[in-house]
Amino acid sequence: MTQQQSATLPASKFASLDELDEDAGNVLGIINYTTGAADPDTSRGHLRLDIHMAHGDSDSFSEVWTTDLPVESGESGGIAYAHDGEHLLCAGRIPPGDGYASGTRAAYARTLELMAELGYHHCARMWNFVNRINEDNADGLEIYRDFCKGRAEAFEAHRFNDSSVPAATGIGSLGGGIAFYVLASRTGALTPLENSKQVSAYHYPEQYGPRPPKFARATHLSVPGLDSASGQIYVSGTSSIRGHETLFAGDVEKQTLLALENVAHLIGPDTLSHHRIDQRSTLADLDTIKVYVRNHDDIPAVRRICEEHFSPDAQVAYLNVDVCRADLSVELEGIVRSANLP
């Protein structure tokens, strides 16, 4: 597995459980995609979060965030955090229940308050793992839509307008209510990226829920002190959606190809030059990739298609979980680093 290292951006790499070194220097956080859920913890001096995303040890892995700077950690109002003076990782969990809007609103509100208190005002990326994502809550509202309602209310209460929402993932999990983690920066400039072939998620019509999902298609986070050509692009979970509609329902191979096409356009020259980012990226530049596949039997076909486009050196994890819309079979996310990063 290749390791991403950069002087001033938190590097993330996947590690199998037997490769994991919790005492390695300057660990900002370890996110365990594993066979059970647990509340976020900082007892080892870094953030640790166990998310129930694996059916067994064979598909369990850890995402390790490292930094070149000393790390401080703590907990406040149920949100655990670790930071290095430039970047912050924080995490929370909403326990299983009959509904999630109020719990999400409260947990997100506490997270946004904590970011402000610690001085990390630039929210680059959020990951949300929603158990029973396509099932209904006690009031008959799909749990994903219930989560989106609570998130939108928290963002509004904290004047987080659509132009400052982060890249995100909102994906199913195998248990444990709703878990989330967040990456924010203190001085690195953030540029949200939208895909000209998709309606911005925060503009989705009400047919997808009472409040739209609040996220950007990607965010570019620049290296503090360097020009905008130096940075990382955090690509949100991306699926077979054009405009605001799902395409190729029931055809996982066509959905995989369209999701890849959406990401290629998002990180390609037309989009980046439109946002005045002097980087040129292709799917071969994507790394720390997660591919979420609804039906386990579809994973070999999805993997075959993806491997035709990804670098052989890329870190790729395939996870068998539900996707945010019942007619979506596959979704992918990743990170692009600019070639000129030290």
Ligand SMILES: C=C(O[C@@H]1C=C(C(=O)O)C=C[C@H]1O)C(=O)O
């Ligand atoms: C796949 C989509 O949305 C998914 C849900 C997200 C969320 O609610 O945060 C973010 C990206 C995807 O994981 C999409 O709407 O295109």
